[in-house]
Amino acid sequence: MTLEKILFQPHNPKSAGKLDVEFRYIKGQKHTKEGSNKPPWLNLTNNQNGSFIFEFENYSDLQDCRDFVGKVLAKSGEVSEKPTVAHPDVQLSAAEMELRIKLLQEDSELQKLHKQFVLSGVLTEAEFWATRKKLLDREASKKIKQRLGFKSAMVSDIKPSTDGRTNKVTFNLTPEIILQIFAEKPAVHRAFLSYVPNKMSERNFWTKYFRAEYLHSTKNSIAAAAEAAEDEELAVFLKQDDILASEARKKIRRVDPTLDMEADEGDDYTHLPDHGIFRDGSKEMTESQNELYKRTLSQDINRHAAVVLEGRAVDAEFEDTKAVAEALAQSKRESSNKGEPDGDTNRERLDRLSRMTEIEDLQGSNNLPLAPLCIKDPRDYFDSQQANALRTSRDALGGTEQIKCSLSIPEVYSSLRESISSIKAMGWKEPIVKPEAAHQVFDALTNSISNTKHNIGKNPQESVLDRLPRKTKEELLHIWTSILELLKHFWASYPITTSYLYAKVNRLKDAMSNIYPQLEEIKGSVPSEFRHQVSLLVPPMHQALDAAIQHYEASMQKRSTQSGEKPNGYV
Amino acid sequence: MASAPSKLYADDVSLVVVLLDTNPFFWSSSSLSFSQFLSHVLAFFNAILTLNQLNQVVVIATGYNSCDYIFDSASDLNRSFENGRMPVMSSSLLQKLEEFLIKDEQLSKEEPEGRIKSSLFLGSLSMALCYIQRVFRSGALHPHPRILCLQGSPDGPEQYVAIMNAIFSAQRSEVPIDSCYIGAQNSAFLQQASYITGGVHHKPQNLDGLFQYLMTIFATDLHSRSFIHLPKPVGVDFRASCFCHKNTIDMGYVCSVCLSIFCKHHKKCSTCGSVFGQAQSEAASASDKKRKTPET
Numbered sequence: 001m002t003l004e005k006i007l008f009q010p011h012n013p014k015s016a017g018k019l020d021v022e023f024r025y026i027k028g029q030k031h032t033k034e035g036s037n038k039p040p041w042l043n044l045t046n047n048q049n050g051s052f053i054f055e056f057e058n059y060s061d062l063q064d065c066r067d068f069v070g071k072v073l074a075k076s077g078e079v080s081e082k083p084t085v086a087h088p089d090v091q092l093s094a095a096e097m098e099l100r101i102k103l104l105q106e107d108s109e110l111q112k113l114h115k116q117f118v119l120s121g122v123l124t125e126a127e128f129w130a131t132r133k134k135l136l137d138r139e140a141s142k143k144i145k146q147r148l149g150f151k152s153a154m155v156s157d158i159k160p161s162t163d164g165r166t167n168k169v170t171f172n173l174t175p176e177i178i179l180q181i182f183a184e185k186p187a188v189h190r191a192f193l194s195y196v197p198n199k200m201s202e203r204n205f206w207t208k209y210f211r212a213e214y215l216h217s218t219k220n221s222i223a224a225a226a227e228a229a230e231d232e233e234l235a236v237f238l239k240q241d242d243i244l245a246s247e248a249r250k251k252i253r254r255v256d257p258t259l260d261m262e263a264d265e266g267d268d269y270t271h272l273p274d275h276g277i278f279r280d281g282s283k284e285m286t287e288s289q290n291e292l293y294k295r296t297l298s299q300d301i302n303r304h305a306a307v308v309l310e311g312r313a314v315d316a317e318f319e320d321t322k323a324v325a326e327a328l329a330q331s332k333r334e335s336s337n338k339g340e341p342d343g344d345t346n347r348e349r350l351d352r353l354s355r356m357t358e359i360e361d362l363q364g365s366n367n368l369p370l371a372p373l374c375i376k377d378p379r380d381y382f383d384s385q386q387a388n389a390l391r392t393s394r395d396a397l398g399g400t401e402q403i404k405c406s407l408s409i410p411e412v413y414s415s416l417r418e419s420i421s422s423i424k425a426m427g428w429k430e431p432i433v434k435p436e437a438a439h440q441v442f443d444a445l446t447n448s449i450s451n452t453k454h455n456i457g458k459n460p461q462e463s464v465l466d467r468l469p470r471k472t473k474e475e476l477l478h479i480w481t482s483i484l485e486l487l488k489h490f491w492a493s494y495p496i497t498t499s500y501l502y503a504k505v506n507r508l509k510d511a512m513s514n515i516y517p518q519l520e521e522i523k524g525s526v527p528s529e530f531r532h533q534v535s536l537l538v539p540p541m542h543q544a545l546d547a548a549i550q551h552y553e554a555s556m557q558k559r560s561t562q563s564g565e566k567p568n569g570y571v
Numbered sequence: 572m573a574s575a576p577s578k579l580y581a582d583d584v585s586l587v588v589v590l591l592d593t594n595p596f597f598w599s600s601s602s603l604s605f606s607q608f609l610s611h612v613l614a615f616f617n618a619i620l621t622l623n624q625l626n627q628v629v630v631i632a633t634g635y636n637s638c639d640y641i642f643d644s645a646s647d648l649n650r651s652f653e654n655g656r657m658p659v660m661s662s663s664l665l666q667k668l669e670e671f672l673i674k675d676e677q678l679s680k681e682e683p684e685g686r687i688k689s690s691l692f693l694g695s696l697s698m699a700l701c702y703i704q705r706v707f708r709s710g711a712l713h714p715h716p717r718i719l720c721l722q723g724s725p726d727g728p729e730q731y732v733a734i735m736n737a738i739f740s741a742q743r744s745e746v747p748i749d750s751c752y753i754g755a756q757n758s759a760f761l762q763q764a765s766y767i768t769g770g771v772h773h774k775p776q777n778l779d780g781l782f783q784y785l786m787t788i789f790a791t792d793l794h795s796r797s798f799i800h801l802p803k804p805v806g807v808d809f810r811a812s813c814f815c816h817k818n819t820i821d822m823g824y825v826c827s828v829c830l831s832i833f834c835k836h837h838k839k840c841s842t843c844g845s846v847f848g849q850a851q852s853e854a855a856s857a858s859d860k861k862r863k864t865p866e867t
Contacts, residue, residue, distance in 0.1 A: 409679050416605055420606070420665055422606050441783040449800050450800075
């Protein structure tokens with residue numbers, strides 16, 4: 001048997017049955033017990049659910065083989081397990097990487113930490129970012145996930161730029177404007193798809209379109225009718241949009257009858273010409289023959305508003321008109337396909353309607369049980385704390401100072417009252433304070449005030465850091481944040497249960513020991529007048545690091561004393 | 572609600588609310604006798620009142636079982652206690668103090684042995700803050716209030732939470748808390764109070780000259796503090812007491828929901844009721860270990 005396969009060659013060269021099996025296929029092994037009366041057999045099961053049974057001469061051979069197979073199986077199991085454990089976080093989406101890079105670029109402090117720890121291998125990427133999920137989420141949410149809608153301003157109503165010398169006017173069309181025109185006027189869209197590039201060029205198309213717009217804007221319906229009669233294509237632009245009309249009819253059929261559309265006379269404006277708005281003091285009379293070519297401002301505005309509210313059907317940026325038209329047509333086809341199964345939806349709607357219409361007489365009373373308000377009584381908290389304190393302060397005598405009072409309560413009070421009466425009787429002591437004592441106090445105070453002012457600064461809120469030179473301050477702050485980062489990961493790794501954590505803790509401990517010389521260096525490099533302040537700032541950092549390293553060493557010791565009992569698996 | 576700078580009043584008008592420690596257990600074992608202390612303090616009050624005609628002093632006694640207002644220099648009731656040997660105001664204060672002590676004694680009950688004999692500092696601090704709030708709401712013209720604590724009793728760690736709440740509300744209303752500690756050990760509460768609210772903390776070395784300390788440090792009004800240098804403590808003791816046993820600790824467990832501090836691992840936070848998960852091997856557990864170090 002080698003490590004990879006098991007080769008069985010019968011001693012008897014005449015019998016068949018050479019067996020050459022690789023260990024990879026062997027899943028497990030079974031064997032007969034020594035004490036039983038059965039012959040020594042070793043049963044190796046392979047992963048196709050077949051098995052090989054070997055009969056041995058004696059049990060000791062069996063044992064050897066068994067151990068060997070066992071070792072190999074364990075090893076292969078480990079090997080197959082390792083790749084999954086080591087780097088489970090290798091798959092990172094590109095978006096995630098982008099977010100991280102962006103964050104690093106924005107925050108130089110974060111970048112320094114990242115460079116210091118991740119690139120030098122002390123922490124892995126995943127660990128570094130594991131505690132910063134909130135930052136990443138905030139970055140991600142900054143990206144707007146909504147689609148931008150159409151502008152509320154009517155872009156399709158563009159004004160041309162005029163060239164003062166000649167009679168030409170120039171219209172500037174961008175794909176955005178074209179998209180909006182097509183969305184608002186489906187007849188124009190249809191015309192574009194059918195005419196261009198077969199019947200006319202795009203330039204021609206737009207020229208006719210703008211001619212029609214001009215005619216509309218002059219409100220000269222007679223001229224419009226005349227021109228429409230001449231030019232067939234122009235007529236398309238001048239007529240009412242029949243696609244819109246049919247859509248409107250469909251929509252009306254699908255209106256939900258449970259919608260409460262109670263209106264009264266004051267709401268009725270549709271029957272008045274121009275919706276009741278008088279333009280120049282007179283009511284305009286409608287001329288029925290040219291009705292076909294009229295289009296009012298309100299129609300345009302309403303249509304535009306409807307399109308804006310519907311939202312943008314296509315999202316991408318377009319280069320040219322053709323692409324815009326086709327994309328819009330495509331999306332329209334899709335949406336109309338969705339609206340196809342009319343019969344089913346109709347039935348559904350009717351069901352829903354019948355369920356939704358409320359018959360008031362049959363409604364039950366609407367007394368839902370209210371959720372009870374749960375306001376905790378704050379006294380409970382304070383009382384329990386008080387009880388706790390009484391109970392435990394009785395036991396916890398050490399460490400806190402005590403007033404040793406041997407007198408009983410009434411004695412104590414009476415002594416206090418005595419002093420009050422004495423002072424009442426005698427009046428104030430003359431002098432209240434001896435001059436020597438006062439002088440001494442005054443001296444001491446002024447000395448200490450001037451000393452501390454020199455050392456620490458006037459303001460009790462002013463921090464020591466602000467008085468240091470900027471470079472030192474930044475270095476110290478950076479060391480402090482890196483200490484915090486290391487400690488965060490260090491303490492979070494305890495208790496150590498996997499070998500991954502063990503390796504991580506070792507790396508962190510090495511990084512922490514590297515900080516001590518850095519601190520010494522800073523202390524040395526500071527000019528002498530600040531050395532005292534810096535030496536005041538350094539002890540807490542030392543303390544934090546010392547506590548962590550102590551804990552580490554204690555746990556290492558514990559581990560090494562225990563390691564005799566745990567031979568395998570548990571590191 | 573910040574104190575609006577008074578228009579009619581000059582900048583150096585001050586309202587001092589003094590919290591006087593009258594814990595009999597402390598005074599019976601203190602090196603400074605109560606009568607000496609009172610003479611220093613009463614002279615100090617008179618001095619404050621002479622600094623400016625509009626100054627006001629309010630005294631609250633911090634007893635062992637209760638607290639009460641003892642003296643208000645602005646009230647008119649001071650006339651009735653005539654005593655030839657000392658100023659009228661002082662004698663009325665002493666009278667009231669005596670009455671307070673009688674009441675306080677009546678409230679006392681048998682305490683189990685071993686309890687720290689701390690005074691009810693929390694109660695008097697809250698009363699002072701309420702008085703100051705009333706002053707704030709009395710109109711736009713009022714002097715700058717500040718609180719002066721003359722304490723000697725040790726800290727009662729069971730009062731930690733409530734005292735911190737009071738300190739933060741004082742910070743919010745911009746009321747500085749000065750403190751003068753005349754006891755034997757250090758008081759962490761007073762140091763923190765003065766540090767957080769921007770007041771002055773001092774522990775006099777020489778108690779015979781207490782009056783001098785009071786005059787030099789604590790008589791300065793708030794406006795003058797911007798140019799008069801007052802002693803600054805070298806460090807502040809920021810240790811907290813744990814919520815479960817009321818021991819002072821500097822390394823413990825913190826609930827990540829309500830930030831309560833515990834010295835041992837608990838299954839459930841007693842303040843907010845959130846359940847702590849099991850400490851997992853990879854991810855950090857719900858209550859992290861946190862180290863609090865004294866600041867320099």
